[in-house]
Amino acid sequence: MRLVPFALERWMTTYETRVEYDLAESGIHPLTTAELLAFDADPERRMRELLAIPLNYSEARGTDELRTRIADTYRDLTSDDVLVTTGAIEANYLIFNALLQPGDHVVSIYPAYQQLYTVPEAIGCEVSCLEIREENHYQYDLDELARLVNTRTRMIVVNTPHNPTGAAMTAAECARVYALADSVGAYVLADEAYRWLTVDGMPLPPPFRDLGPRAISVGTVSKPFGIPGIRIGWIAATAEIAARCWAYRDYTSLSPGGLSDYLACRTFANREAILARTHAISAENLRTLRAFIAERGDLFTWVEPRGGLLGLLRYHLDMPSAVVANRLAEEESVMLAPGSAFGMEGRLRIGLGGQPERFIAGLERVDRFFTRLRDEVSDRGL
Template identity: 40%
Template sequence: MRIPEFKLERYFAKWEFHAPYLLCSSDLEGWRMGDLLALADDDARERWERLGLGYTESTGLPALREALAGLYPGVAADQVLTFAGAQDALFAALNVLLGPGDHAVVTWPGYQSLYEVARATGADVTLLRLREEDGWKVDLAEVERALRPETKALVVNFPHNPTGALPDADTWRGLFALAEARGVYVLSDEVYRLLEYDPRDTLPSAAELSPRGVSVGVMSKAFGLAGLRVGWLATRDAGLLARCAAFKDYTSLCNAAPSEVLALIALRARERVLARSQALLADNLTRLDDFFARRGELFSWVRPRAGSVAFPRWKGPGPVEAFCQSLVEREGVLLLPGGVYDFPGEHFRLGFGRTNLPEALARLERFCDTLPQR
């Protein structure tokens, strides 16, 4: 396999553990071990205390798969397969679904794995561009035009990274209708699901909507547990799930035993865990609304509808890469320029799931005050 360098991850490798203010992180503030263990029910506490550090079941701890299935009405525990993070799940699913001669349609801008892994399988890939002037909305007519007789997979990511876009219910179901009519799988990266600002906007998962729907999730985003490296995919297609399980034998094989139990604790206490996440995002988003209202001369702001990231556009002097470089060097605040997505324009990813956002935003404001007045 030949696959290009992962630009986003190389960018983070340079800055993530050196910049004190990560104003572009996609994950939420991580839970502390003691606070998470305090949420454990009696069964999970006993599992933790008697945990053996041997290999785990390759498909995932049965109790964990049962808890994950609870996120998807109509999906059973044996229709869920765990992985070492969502990246592992995406890698397996794309390699199982696609190969030479196949075609995939992938939303863009987006997480590089969604289209580069697809290309690395030998498949042809059409990027489905989302546009700022349309509010980052997906256009069903463009989707229909992009589909071909050899299309095997429609790869989507909603709530969307990096824009925070979310389709309305009719558009979402329209995507699946187009795919169903052509026998196309919908691989849905749903790692930001359950971070909708209005619960009424929460969309049915791909695994619920279609027998060819494949939902990918992770503990990193909505649950604030990136350090566990627990992801999963859910699908009612037993054959596809079996092929993904066999492919996984060549990647992570199985999850870390402590991570599985800690994920189980969080899932069983998900109402409290998600309430913490929602409160943090709501507070930070209010601060961002105020900031961008004051700084309209420097930034274009399409307010996200869900998730923990947004994709503003830099309108100030110089290219966005120079702006991001100067900001991190002078104020220690890291933003992610849109060039890591190979996306044209002057956009940058902004993440607002961390508790130190007020300090980071104050430093960004101070930096903006030093810019020459127009």
């Protein structure tokens, strides 16, 4: 299998350890281990338990405790329906490899986290893209999906809430996607990396897996809980699909790290409190960003996110987004991800998960940079 370079990840690694203000980051300001355990009623006891875990290979599918805690967040699932993975990225990779064959037809959301269409392509599938467009206010066009799906379609790949636009499906839209897949005997792979991440408290629909056995939900602790470093994600499917993905995983990462598995269990035990922290950070940054865009409408416009932690800023200058993003990083030490990494030229992706004071300071530099850039462009008579 030949994989093409992952454009966004390559770009992020160029700058993420060098810049002062990373406003491109897709997650929430991360917790330390001590901060995570402090959500517990007895943090000292938890720290002792953590330090006493033997550094052995841990249970290959994830511990029964962790799989049960994850299963409990879905309707009628048991721990056998869940496979713990090395982040959502491995979950998606395993599902594609375990369930798809060369020549299968796949419909995938676009733009998207790149693996969602490039891994099926690398397997040799015929991939049709379901585009999310700004002129539709980043709504999922399910009439177009109905036109793209055919009797050879083996999988429909969606991501809700969506990276990079912040789009989010309604319950009725999820049901329609499931019905379309069911009508042709296809699976739905729902990348729900941004699950639980509401905007303005607007409720999100239940996960896709609750709709039936053709839906496979992918989840992660990375985005909602601010702990991407523990690299814990999961597949919530049927026991049969989870077992097929597990067999593939014997060739990739074998088992989750035991320390990570333990920390993920403590995270689920304190889920609501940790999510409250996440929502407080993202809500504050959203308020800041709304005020910024209202003031700088001459420079930026956007379609507000309906869920998740991300949005796309359209900038009103005729300059490629890669040039803008590189110069912003070099000249102001601020990262905003270039839309070109998603095939969305003229836009920059912004994340709402940074520390609120740093988010404000970073935006001040963005303002300074774009004011300078506009003067430069008008001096050149462009």
